[in-house]
Amino acid sequence: MNGGIASLRSRAAAGLAFCLCLGLSLVALAIAFGTPSSTAKAAAGDSATHLGVASCAGSTCHGRQEGDGKVVRQDEIKLWQEESSAGGTHSRSLRLISGPRGQAIAARLGIGDPANAAMCLGCHVDPAARRGPLFQKSDGVGCEACHGGAQNWIQTHYTVGASHARNVAQGMIPLENAKVRAGVCLDCHFGSADAGQFVNHRIMAAGHPRIVFELDLFSTLQQHHNEDADYVRRKGRTDDVRLWATGQAMALERSLTLYSNPGRGTEGVFPEFYFFDCHTCHRRISDEPSARPTSIANPGRPIPQGMPAYNDENMIMLSAAARVVAPELGRRFDADARAFHAALAQDRPSAVAAAARLRETAGALADAFARRSFGRAETFAIVDSIASDAISPRFTDYEGSVQAVMAIDTLLNALINERGVSGGAVAATRAEINRAYAAVKDPNDYRPLEFRRALGGAVRTIRTLR
Incomplete structure (x- = not known):
């Protein structure tokens, strides 16, 4: 860097x-x-069903431990889960709001458990209306939150002859x-x-x-x-x-x-x-007669x-x-x-x-x-x-x-x-x-x-x- x-x-x-x-x-x-x-x-x-991170995680897809794929890295899930960098923040999004500060915020707002509060879930996990039966809520902000629901393109985006334009036509977000x-x-x-x-x-x-x-x-x-x-x-x-x-x-x-x-x-x-x-x-507010405004034009x-x-x-x-x-x-x-x-x-x-x-x-x-x-x-x-x-x-x-x-x-x-x-x-x-x-x-x-x-x-x- x-x-x-x-x-x-x-x-x-x-x-x-x-x-x-x-x-x-x-x-x-x-x-x-x-x-x-x-x-x-x-x-x-992006009205298609979100299938969940597991649907992308095969070792021949995006679940490798090394980024040595011929076309894409193929270790994207590992990067998404990385605990030590901002690159893994999306995967931690739901888990993190359950921590002490998230709980304190929820208590002040009176919304109960933030991990189940609609006020928080709109951004800390993929939209509920689009989650498929295999989607894991614990995925937080998963692959499809950015790339679009994979329902219509997951089976074809890796096939011989597939193109990015075709993937987009089937619902992948460009x-x-x-x-x-x-x-x-x-x-x-x-x-x-x-x-x-x-x-x-x-x-x-x-x-x-x-x-x-x-x-x-x-x-x-x-x-x-x-x-x-x-x-x-x-x-x-x-x-x-x-x-x-x-x-x-x-x-x-x-x-x-x-x-x-x-x-x-x-x-x-x-x-x-x-x-x-x-x-x-x-x-800062002051009632002193000699106080001067802190703002400038x-x-x-x-x-x-x-x-x-x-x-x-x-x-x-x-x-x-x-x-x-x-x-x-x-x-x-x-x-x-x-x-x-x-x-x-x-x-x-x-x-x-x-x-x-x-x-x-x-x-x-x-x-x-x-x-x-x-x-x-x-x-x-x-x-x-x-x-x-x-x-x-x-x-x-x-x-x-x-x-x-x-x-x-x-x-x-x-x-x-x-x-x-x-x-x-x-x-x-x-x-x-x-x-x-x-x-x-x-x-x-x-x-x-x-x-x-x-x-x-x-x-x-x-x-x-x-």
Whole structure:
């Protein structure tokens, strides 16, 4: 593992395991424009029966102890079960919520055993409606949660003459498609309209971690295949920047879709605080006459002082990428984003209408990113854009800053994978990047001006790699 990505993976692995073991509904959205579940999954045909992990586990299939298969590794079950890495987190998802912290959260919520609570099972095990008679609940998040119910393709996907296109036609989910992959992941890593797939503010108040998502990073942590010549021939080469950018666009698209859903956007007399930036409310309060506000103005959020701000971490990253890839669409996006924030200060109908316009523009950006191959020059330009004078003043809160430093590391890793820079050269920038990480280590000690300086220092060092 190269030095440039090691810190990112270790931090994200810890965070992913942490979230999965508490209720894994982290950041889920797909291509849902107001539909009850991900249209990406629906289009891929995931209404088929899930046969269970055992149906994939033969030694001539995916159950080997060594990854020495001619076409695929064939030790995928072993990787899925790996106890010491984030790659095994899905297999532990049900077992982990039965631990002390999961039990404590369930007790606070009054839902009984979390291993049997509908509020938790929507993401910690494959959907009940799709489980076949041989599916084991203890499998947690099994193979078919991502690849689609195997009912119609398990008997043919390994036969002589089988093709990936045929497998997809029979119901396998084409995860090599960035938008489809984002849709599948977001359902349990952000939230969906389906039962048990939304971590509301009440669940977080009970102890569930904050929702966070980054598609390329999560894909890296869960990867159980070799991207060799055969993989590239069948599915194409992975473009890490495309995954990152598409994931950002679709996360925002999902967030706005869920916010606009009256069943998700409000709860009682209050709005659903899940959608808002935690730290615009969770700040130190003082009644001293000399007390000074701890918040600073954000030029991307034209809202009155004292109002909670919609979580704009994905908006900031999208704006940075669009300035490089699709400037005209980026200007439209920035205008729509400002209009949405302003509408939040008016009334819910105005906010929902503005959300629809912003969601449409985010969808257009997702399409633009998903069709594009990103080269070395564009990747460096996006890194510059994230720390530019146009974007940096928007880093006023913890959530957006975390996304920024993850993005910088992800984009550096993409450059290494595409041989745009060497791992050794990136290692020389590690100290500066680690300073940016240190600036977001503790959400309760986050200082925006210090973070901006640290991020700027990291990007100035990265520019030397050109």
